[in-house]
Amino acid sequence: MKFEGTKNYIATEDLKVAVNAAITLERPIIVKGEPGTGKTMLAHEVAQAIGCEIITWHIKSTTKAQQGLYEYDAVTRLRDSQLGDEKVKDIKNYISKGKLWNAFENEKRPVLLIDEIDKADIEFPNDLLLELDKMEFFVYETGETIKAVNRPIVIITSNNEKELPDAFLRRCFFHYIKFPEAETMEEIVNVHFPNIKKDLISEAFKIFYDIRDVPGVKKKPSTSELIDWLKLLMTDDVDAKTLKEKDPKKLIPPLHGALLKNEQDVHLFERLAFIARRENESID
Amino acid sequence: MFLNFFFDLKQAQLPVSLKEYLMLMEAMDKRVITSFNVNDFYFLSRSALIKDERHLDKFDKVFGHSFKGLENKSETTEAEIPEEWLRLMGQKYLSDEEKKLVESLGGWDKLMETLKQRLEEQKKRHQGGSKWIGTGGTSPFGAYGYNPEGIRIGQKESRNKKAVKVWDKREFKNLDGDVELGTRNIKVALRRLRKFAREGADTELDLDGTIKSTAHKGYIDVKMMPERRNKIKVLIFFDVGGSMDAHVKICEELFSAAKTEFKHMEYFYYHNCLYDYVWKENKRRYNEHMSTWDVLHTYPSDYKVIFVGDAEMSPYEITYPGGSTEYWNEESGETWLSRTLSVYENAIWLNPVPKQYWNRIASTNILQQIFSNRMFPLTIDGIDQAMRELNKS
Numbered sequence: 001m002k003f004e005g006t007k008n009y010i011a012t013e014d015l016k017v018a019v020n021a022a023i024t025l026e027r028p029i030i031v032k033g034e035p036g037t038g039k040t041m042l043a044h045e046v047a048q049a050i051g052c053e054i055i056t057w058h059i060k061s062t063t064k065a066q067q068g069l070y071e072y073d074a075v076t077r078l079r080d081s082q083l084g085d086e087k088v089k090d091i092k093n094y095i096s097k098g099k100l101w102n103a104f105e106n107e108k109r110p111v112l113l114i115d116e117i118d119k120a121d122i123e124f125p126n127d128l129l130l131e132l133d134k135m136e137f138f139v140y141e142t143g144e145t146i147k148a149v150n151r152p153i154v155i156i157t158s159n160n161e162k163e164l165p166d167a168f169l170r171r172c173f174f175h176y177i178k179f180p181e182a183e184t185m186e187e188i189v190n191v192h193f194p195n196i197k198k199d200l201i202s203e204a205f206k207i208f209y210d211i212r213d214v215p216g217v218k219k220k221p222s223t224s225e226l227i228d229w230l231k232l233l234m235t236d237d238v239d240a241k242t243l244k245e246k247d248p249k250k251l252i253p254p255l256h257g258a259l260l261k262n263e264q265d266v267h268l269f270e271r272l273a274f275i276a277r278r279e280n281e282s283i284d
Numbered sequence: 285m286f287l288n289f290f291f292d293l294k295q296a297q298l299p300v301s302l303k304e305y306l307m308l309m310e311a312m313d314k315r316v317i318t319s320f321n322v323n324d325f326y327f328l329s330r331s332a333l334i335k336d337e338r339h340l341d342k343f344d345k346v347f348g349h350s351f352k353g354l355e356n357k358s359e360t361t362e363a364e365i366p367e368e369w370l371r372l373m374g375q376k377y378l379s380d381e382e383k384k385l386v387e388s389l390g391g392w393d394k395l396m397e398t399l400k401q402r403l404e405e406q407k408k409r410h411q412g413g414s415k416w417i418g419t420g421g422t423s424p425f426g427a428y429g430y431n432p433e434g435i436r437i438g439q440k441e442s443r444n445k446k447a448v449k450v451w452d453k454r455e456f457k458n459l460d461g462d463v464e465l466g467t468r469n470i471k472v473a474l475r476r477l478r479k480f481a482r483e484g485a486d487t488e489l490d491l492d493g494t495i496k497s498t499a500h501k502g503y504i505d506v507k508m509m510p511e512r513r514n515k516i517k518v519l520i521f522f523d524v525g526g527s528m529d530a531h532v533k534i535c536e537e538l539f540s541a542a543k544t545e546f547k548h549m550e551y552f553y554y555h556n557c558l559y560d561y562v563w564k565e566n567k568r569r570y571n572e573h574m575s576t577w578d579v580l581h582t583y584p585s586d587y588k589v590i591f592v593g594d595a596e597m598s599p600y601e602i603t604y605p606g607g608s609t610e611y612w613n614e615e616s617g618e619t620w621l622s623r624t625l626s627v628y629e630n631a632i633w634l635n636p637v638p639k640q641y642w643n644r645i646a647s648t649n650i651l652q653q654i655f656s657n658r659m660f661p662l663t664i665d666g667i668d669q670a671m672r673e674l675n676k677s
Binding site: 171172 | 299301303304307310311314315316317323324327328330331332334335336337340472475478495498
């Protein structure tokens with residue numbers, strides 16, 4: 001069982017090593033990185049590459065660790081007891097399984113994606129420490145222990161909004177998806193748009209990396225934004241020549257809305273364009 | 285061999301533990317990497333041992349040191365060189381021989397053109413003033429545009445004139461925790477300072493309490509409780525004007541992060557050192573100010589106090605009455621500071637000046653003493669430590 005990237009996902013060498021280490025050692029892997037570099041995608045692609053089911057658990061600010069294990073519906077049981085329902089005698093009827101339980105009892109080894117773990121309360125990862133380490137937990141209501149049939153491949157993503165506790169990190173592998181270099185980026189684009197014109201790509205790339213290098217841009221455009229932008233360029237049939245035009249009057253790239261998502265960034269860009277234009281005029 | 289590597293990491297103060305080392309050994313034992321390639325080992329060890337992108341840069345350095353016998357550059361010299369200087373060095377020291385080498389590596393004709401153009405540009409600019417190099421270097425618009433490949437030359441020629449090894453590239457450099465970053469990261473650091481408590485009116489359903497009480501009484505008995513809130517109260521004093529102008533951006537970031545993070549936050553401005561009055565509006569500071577005595581009496585002692593300032597001034601401004609640069613102060617800044625510290629048990633000083641310069645500045649040393657070493661650098665790490673300090677009570 002080895003992950004080598006898929007048709008739709010270009011994995012760098014270091015990412016492959018990290019994912020394979022996590023798979024072999026049956027330990028969780030934490031994936032961090034700039035937004036839009038394909039953290040969540042990774043889990044889906046690993047599942048596809050290995051050919052197994054994916055169970056996703058999206059974390060919100062209100063999510064509690066217990067919800068991932070199971071929930072005991074006391075209110076329904078109380079109501080049923082007042083109505084004299086037969087069901088009420090078996091407590092099992094009121095226990096709903098969480099994502100972790102689902103993953104543990106899966107016959108075939110599944111991929112469990114815990115998405116954006118940093119959204120939850122600061123104590124959340126600590127509450128899952130033992131469960132993820134031993135891959136088992138105890139159900140107090142019924143007195144049974146749920147143990148993983150096959151230890152799932154656990155992929156955890158984080159956007160760095162909160163720091164994760166050391167004890168939790170010690171049990172995991174860690175990978176930081178750095179922003180792809182131009183070569184990797186070209187492979188990624190090729191995977192998404194096999195028929196795109198070569199010159200369009202190289203011009204678009206230049207603009208893209210230039211924008212990323214502008215100091216002071218609040219939200220740097222990322223891979224997913226580049227792909228959206230290329231899509232727009234293709235549907236609008238913008239050719240490489242238009243992009244290449246170094247006319248200082250047109251310094252803001254066409255369809256920039258896909259790349260710059262922040263009002264201030266667009267302003268910054270317009271201002272820089274204005275300065276550049278003035279400099280050009282004074283040189284003339 | 286690996287054990288030495290592990291101790292090297294420890295010595296570089298990277299937070300690695302035995303558990304992680306054993307995990308790495310287990311991975312080696314189970315043949316996660318089969319190629320016995322040093323690159324793969326680097327990837328594997330990085331993934332197993334390092335759990336925070338802030339440490340990646342340090343890790344790369346230690347790895348390079350342990351496995352290649354490379355000279356480990358000392359922390360300080362590495363950190364102090366601004367990127368522009370490196371770029372400039374790259375251009376200055378590029379001999380003809382090395383230019384050929386670069387050509388043989390990739391044959392980047394275009395790169396060479398821009399480089400030559402740049403070198404000419406640089407000579408002119410250099411006479412005009414060194415500041416120009418930076419502005420020319422970062423313009424993204426082609427006119428003076430810096431080719432990103434150019435930066436790489438700078439690194440290559442300083443190394444062993446061969447393709448750079450992965451860890452030598454040190455691509456994670458700007459993620460180091462000592463670098464000031466945007467408000468988001470500051471907020472994360474400020475979050476250390478949290479104390480939740482349920483106070484005020486009963487507005488939320490207390491589910492557990494309701495169930496318990498219902499079971500106890502035999503009929504549905506609804507219980508309510510107050511909402512959980514962060515009850516930390518913060519009082520921040522910002523130094524404004526003069527030498528602080530250079531640090532305006534980071535102070536703004538800290539201010540906006542603190543404003544959203546703390547519900548109870550009060551702020552005041554002062555100049556250089558705290559004297560008998562502070563103000564809230566910089567434009568009207570001569571007319572509308574608040575006596576420091578009033579501040580000390582208005583805000584109770586459970587407020588956490590943060591001073592933000594570069595602590596750079598003449599020592600007399602702190603220690604002598606009348607030392608203020610603006611008016612005649614009856615009592616010395618030191619008196620006022622100690623007075624504040626005696627009211628507020630939890631108080632710290634955040635300093636935007638990098639820590640390595642502190643001991644050369646007399647006024648900073650005096651303030652460190654007054655604050656009994658509770659001065660922290662205004663970086664993410666510094667804020668983090670400062671918040672831990674404030675949490676002690």
